[in-house]
Amino acid sequence: MKESRDAAAPLHLAIVRQAYNPYGGAERFVERALKALGENAVQITLITRNWGGEHKPGVKVKLLGAPRLGRLLRDITFTRSVRSLIKTQVFDLVQSHERIPGCDIFRAGDGVHASWLEQRARTLSPLGRLAQSLSPWHRYILRMEDRMFRDAKLRAVICNSEMVRQDIAHRYPQLASKLHVIHNGVDHVHFHPGLRELHREKVREQLGVPESTRVLLFVGSGFERKGVPQLIEALAQPALAQAELWVIGKDRHARRLQKRAERLGVASRVRFLGPKKDVAPYLGAADVFALPTLYDPMPNAAIEALASGLPVLTSTSSGAAELVRLGENGERVDALDIPGMAAAAHRLLEAMHDPLRCSTFRNASRASVDTLSNEAMAAQLVALYRQLLGGASQL
Structure with missing residues (x-):
């Protein structure tokens, strides 16, 4: 259970992303969150094993080492390190972009792994489908995904499309009220018909x-x-x-x-x-x-x-x-x-x-995308954080 927070203190948001580079969706989220909330309103701790960005005001980077002996061992080690960290350090909210049980928010930017495997199986030979079903890494991700969606600590799931929301609701009906569709934003100044x-x-x-x-x-x-x-x-x-x-x-x-x-x-x-x-x-x-x-x-x-x-x-x-x-x-x-x-x-x-x-x-x-601005996305995220924090006034 989280401690009560000082209403005047900045929101301390932890974002979990295994590999961080300046061009990914999670990374763009960090940029937009800072811009929307302001450096005085939010403190972000980025929990990652690989940092490829520049230092930014309002962002602390927590590097968690992971062995480079295959993706299975890498992911197991990173997951355990994250779970240990969030048990010992107090954050107002922990938002994971990875399938890790025990976080407050999961942003399903990659969708549902089980659904991806079902679609991928359509292109595989019978032997390929068997290999996929027996893959230790896929089996581990599926297990972590299921544990995460069933974890009582999960308070919200950010879905970037209605397709993802419906998929999760079908597989986990108990999560229906925790699913929030927040579409990705687009830079309408840079991308335009001109x-x-x-x-x-x-x-x-x-x-x-x-x-x-x-x-x-x-x-x-x-x-x-x-x-x-x-x-x-x-x-x-x-x-x-x-x-x-x-x-x-x-x-x-x-x-x-x-x-x-x-x-x-x-x-x-x-x-x-x-x-x-x-x-x-x-x-x-x-x-x-x-x-x-x-x-x-x-x-x-x-x-x-x-x-x-x-x-x-x-x-x-x-x-x-x-x-x-x-x-x-x-x-x-x-x-x-x-x-x-x-x-x-x-x-x-x-x-x-x-x-x-x-x-x-x-x-x-x-x-068709006029309403999908970065500002609209940020406003929806702010509204969700307010809801989860009981309407903290500084957001």
């Missing part, structure tokens, strides 16, 4: 791509999970015979996918552009954003694309699907339905090359 006028001509000229070419854009890491193999296969369908696919991101299996494109005869129409610090110019130059992911709770890249006026082709197992209005700002298909994916992409590409329909789609895409 990117088309700013960057389209220049980027296409640099890449040697004519204005008339239909371009699908993918942005992300984890190509296998997020649908790049399916996009390459879709590109070989007659409906997309005139289209190109631009792939932005880093993945250790990129060469394997390049060879797949060669075997399918579409290598000349698939461009692996590598990671980009700023994807805005490419959002301005492309026609349609494609992310037919096997499983993704709420991809930031899709929200950024919509904010930039691009319609989105995504899968029914993506949280972004709830932002899509069919025939208005995008399409959604099963992640493994290659003909359906090609047909949907073709419809969107043709619409974006029709001057009248293009304007309508761009406006609808932007409008």
Whole structure:
């Protein structure tokens, strides 16, 4: 049981994240929390095993060592260290972005591991499914996930999509009142429909791509999970015979996918552009954003694309699907339905090359995420913290 807190003291919030880098979702949360609450209102202790950021006022970093002898031992050690720390040090709230029992809040940014394995199993051979079911690491994560969701100390779960909320509510009905949908925010100043006028001509000229070419854009890491193999296969369908696919991101299996494109005869129409610090110019130059992911709770890249006026082709197992209005700002298909994916992409590409329909789609895409601002996300987080702390006045 937590001690009563001084109403004049800053909120002491612990955030648990195994590996911290400046570009991840948990990391962006820290930035937004500080900006929204102010350094005088919140003190953040970041509990991590790997710190890759810069020192920031209002943030203390607590490094917990973990052995580098495989992810299973690493995760077991980190979990035990976190549980020991939060038992001995008093925080007003402990918000974990990892599946660790004993924390006040779990932010389900990665969704439900059990659901991800179910979707992944659809792409595996019988032997692959057996190996997945016997994997010590997957078994450990599933066990920790179940223990965490059943732990009486868990007071709230932040879901970044309705898809995740419904999934957890179905699996753990007793948590229904503790599930809070807080969508990811997007920088509406940086991502906007005007990117088309700013960057389209220049980027296409640099890449040697004519204005008339239909371009699908993918942005992300984890190509296998997020649908790049399916996009390459879709590109070989007659409906997309005139289209190109631009792939932005880093993945250790990129060469394997390049060879797949060669075997399918579409290598000349698939461009692996590598990671980009700023994807805005490419959002301005492309026609349609494609992310037919096997499983993704709420991809930031899709929200950024919509904010930039691009319609989105995504899968029914993506949280972004709830932002899509069919025939208005995008399409959604099963992640493994290659003909359906090609047909949907073709419809969107043709619409974006029709001057009248293009304007309508761009406006609808932007409008679908108008309420998903960083400020709105921060306000919802503040409201949740107030609720959990009994309405502490300084928040």
